[in-house]
Amino acid sequence: MTPKPSKKTRAPAVRTLEKAPTGILGLDEVTGGGLPAGRPTLVSGGAGSGKTLFALEFLVRGATQYDEPGVFMSFEETIPDLAINAASLGFDLNRLVAEKKLFLDHVSISRSEISETGEFDLEGLFIRIADAVKRVGARRVVLDTIEALFAELPNPGILRSEIRRLFGWLKQQGLTTVITAERDRPDKLTRHGIEEFVSDCVMVLDHRIRDEISTRRLRIVKYRGSTHGTNEYPFLIDAHGISVLPISSLGLDHAAPAERVSTGIERLDGMMGGKGYYRGSSILMSGTSGTGKTSVSAHFVDAACRRGERCLYFAFEESPKQIVRNMRSIGIDLEPWLRKDLLQFRAARPTYGGIEEVLLVSHKHIDRFEPAIVVVDPITNLLTVSTLGEVRSMLTRLVDFLKTRQITSIFTSLTAPGGSLEASEADISSLMDTWLLLKSIEVGGERNRALYVLKSRGMEHSNQIREFLLTNHGLRMLDVYLGPEGVLTGSARMSQEGRERAAGTSRRQEREGRKRELSRKAQIFEARMAMLRAEFEMDEERIQQRISESTLLDKELLQDRGQMVRSREADASVDTNGSGAPVSRKR
């Protein structure tokens, strides 16, 4: 019943200005801790920009997470309407009211009932707020939308000065206050210029529709005594409240762990220094349809789950069931990991929300599941709902976010067949540490799969193109075949090998033929030698025979002559003796 003593020790000691955390996802990061504690903050925006929900979440989070009860002064919506609105964010206002953590008051004035008859002030409102604050010991107050008073009460001059006094009073009470205001013209922050009275913090909410895609944005216009990004931050309102996300990079000061994680494919690890990816790095896996992007990713997921790490898989194209079934066909069973809650699928077609929504939803799931591995399959589907510039901006933030959490991430990218594989993604690839290119190589009327590491920062990696097969025992990398015409795959590789074999055989045969010819020639040579020898021998024989015959003939002739001489006797001696020796002289 008594107001709680001022206890603002909860917020961590911040350099210049004490801050009250809003508990709104992302907002405390971009504001460096929350809203200025004990001071009013103006939240301005057009109709439907989410002002009321912002204010509600600020109060509810304060009451539930930071033990700071709150008062909601509603100048527009009735309390039942407010409760319904809050329920859409998953907040149970009635319970918080019953627990005295929240006090709701609907300020309803109808102009028709009011006429002004002289000087007045807003002390009635002050008393209402003070009473409400006292009842729950509030540390936080929301005035939604105080400018409604201008429509209901006469004399804007008095109203303005009273509102100024109210803000001063709230500040004096040390109440962290959110004042919402309607912004109906782009050149003015509020309809009645009440931003003049809020010197500490002014935010603008915006709900834009561009290219038929709705995007909500939050801009911090002023935040005294505190550094803040002047950028616009997209935000999302869903069943769990508001999420704000810095559009700019979260900074590049994230740790770069040297730890390596296996790709789940031994030989692919081998291509990257034998160890696989760096933990916390981002991997782009691009290729045309059917080149095995999902399969390579699934190997990684499977390996991570085996190590007991949690994996979050954003499936933008296929349903989780389809992926599980398809991966089973290559021998990867993801089912047990799903059952053990090591693996979660988040399937959605990004067409339903804008790209910022995809980003915010991703953040939320990552925040809740705290995975070690994230797969986004494929990022190219995002291009169907956004422009390349926006996708790049979104991916930059997502990659930064994942890196700060040291989450290893795989982004698959579907490239159009025929197009230049590398040029179309050059923009996105610069965000990535490792780029695996999956190719389908078309040779001889068939397509075969091959992959190579196009880049991998900070590690030695293979520069070879490797063919792989998707077998029912998983992905199998084949040996590198480096033929004379580059890498050959599939049956071209086989026929090349066949041709090689055939060529080898014929060479062998030729060699053997030559040998045979040589030996044949030797045989012929020898045969000829033998023949010649035989002829020679025959000739020799014949010649010898002739020689001996003629010798014999000579002998016979000589004998015959002797016989004749002897038979003639007398005068035959001179004629018959060739040498002329007189036969009778000596005798």
Next chain:
Amino acid sequence: MAKAKPTPRARSLASKPLAPKVFKLRLFVAGQTAKSVRAFANLKVLCEQRLKDRYEIEVVDLLEHPHMARGNQIVAVPTLEIQLPQEVRKIIGDLSNTERVLVGLDLQEIG
């Protein structure tokens, strides 16, 4: 704040009920400020002149009964609440503009 039904401090002036109608008036103020004193004085003069013996004025100090500000949807003070048979009307300010008060009371005579 545990009172079930708080009874506002009321001051009845000239509470002699008369035939056609009795004006039930409630003046919400926040403490004894110059404005609230002025408002009450203005109201009393007017009632005496125009509604002699046909009115009841109840003055509610919101500082003492803050919940009544909520219950009666009071934002500005002083607020004069007029309970007419058909409706409840509110007039804000120190009631120095007599014409307007009379309009609020459905008692204006000329334009």
